[in-house]
Amino acid sequence: MTYKNYSTEQLRAIDNAHHLHPFTDHKDLRQAGTRVIARADGPFVYDTEGNEILDGMAGLWCVNAGYGREELVEAATAQMRELPYYNAFFRCTTPTPTLLAQKLAEIAPDHINQVFYGSSGSEANDTALRLVRHYWALEGKPEKNIIISRDWAYHGSTVAATSLGGMAAMREQLYGAVPNIRHVMCPYAFELANPGESDHDFGLRAAKAVEDAILEAGPENVAAFIGEPIQGAGGVKIPPESYWPEIQRICDKHDVLLMLDEVITGYGRTGEWFAAQSMNIKPDTITTAKGLTSGYQPLSALLVGDRIASTLVEKGGEFYHGYTYSGHPVACAVALKNLEIIEREGLIGRVRDETGPYLHEALQAGLGDHPMVGEIRTFGLLAAIEVVKDRDTRERFQPEGSAPVVIRDHAIANGLMMRAVMDTMIMSPPLIWTKETIDMAVDRIRKAFDTAEKELRQGRR
């Protein structure tokens, strides 16, 4: 029996009866009902009612190579036939995680040569948190264990990852965070820059907040700073160019490790394999997941720099940490093939030289003059549009976050999947998008803004 034996209504009813969804208000979901996405191909997803939707979010920022890749199906099938599972505990390994680790060391920045696997970005960040604290303990400085993070950071949903994160609503539901994690302002110039303050100066000020936190805690007590190169789920907040070099300087000066969370930005999205390369950052750890397999299998890889790795090896002692699926052979087989596809098709260079710049131009041309657009930001194939009621004063629609939801609903009705985060519309499409796909998307966004504007200004929504 397949799902095709069920009507959409039946699937919805079963879903309502049994399925608790991630990040969902279930009372609201019971009333609104679910959209059942049943298949996908190339840049499109299809629901059970036959709607074709251009996927502007690459699933959840992950389907970098696009849908319908037979080669990935074959890689998974062949590996399942040969060895569906074996673990990497007890002095064992299997071939695919080994070869994938070699490949990751090749594409990562030069000083990064080791990999620790998990199944999700959250798990990888848990690993990263434990690893940096373990590193300092091995170095004889167990008191150096405070982590500095930022408001609006998203690092995942496990208790440790939520503790690292800076989303107020999530933190309220922690009911007890992992201790010794502190948060500072994020580099979100659109809302936080002072009147007349240049982007450059704002970037330095936002970085100084990190240094202030380090000094307040005492550098001898601070293990690491963690940040997404571009805050994704927090609203595609792209920092000013002055920010990351200053963060690097501050971390180096105070001997604080630099942890980058590239779960979204990794594997080509910024026009290089990693944003660390696009932005010239030298991190001690890089958390990656999502685009590693283009979402075809759950897999994360924490890339570990030589400084931490050599201490682990030289000092020895067991690192009491790992998951049943660390180095899952099928997920790693899919990742290897996925990286091969990204490389063979030159998707990263295309993002850097062609589609990335074109996305910016097309959004500016299509929406730059829209009365409800306060700012358009892009970096590679990541985009954000700030939604305002008044372009000049940057006044927002009330209540907070209400207008983008209206735009999003119209975008989906027009055949484009986009996401609304507070007062920002965001996009993170598959790297296979061409200029034509971008034109199609921008046309649909413009229409969604126009329809939403009529409704919002007339108070109909």
Ligand code: PMP
């Ligand atoms: N870090 C970042 C930057 C993310 O965007 C996400 C997921 N959106 C995660 C971590 C968590 O990844 P996962 O959902 O696979 O646990």
